[in-house]
Amino acid sequence: xxxxxxxxxxxxxxxxxxxxxxxxxxxxxxxxxxxxxxxxxxxxxxxxxxxxxxxxxxxxxxx
Numbered sequence: 678x679x680x681x682x683x684x685x686x687x688x689x690x691x692x693x694x695x696x697x698x699x700x701x702x703x704x705x706x707x708x709x710x711x712x713x714x715x716x717x718x719x720x721x722x723x724x725x726x727x728x729x730x731x732x733x734x735x736x737x738x739x740x
Contacts (some may be wrong), residue, residue, distance in 0.1 A: 683740035691727065691735055699727040699735055 691699045703721040710718055727735065 688736035
């Protein structure tokens with residue numbers, strides 16, 4: 678049986694952590710910042726852990 682290929686789009690967006698979780702960038706960070714508070718903008722910087730409801734689907738994409 679052939680090897681499973683990694684989905685390259687997912688590999689560029691998500692990183693696996695040592696304990697098996699996934700981290701990714703936050704949504705809502707590309708435009709329209711005038712409608713967001715300073716606190717929202719500050720907390721959207723950097724990466725965050727992916728929600729457990731999505732983990733199974735995205736782990737399969739990463740192979």
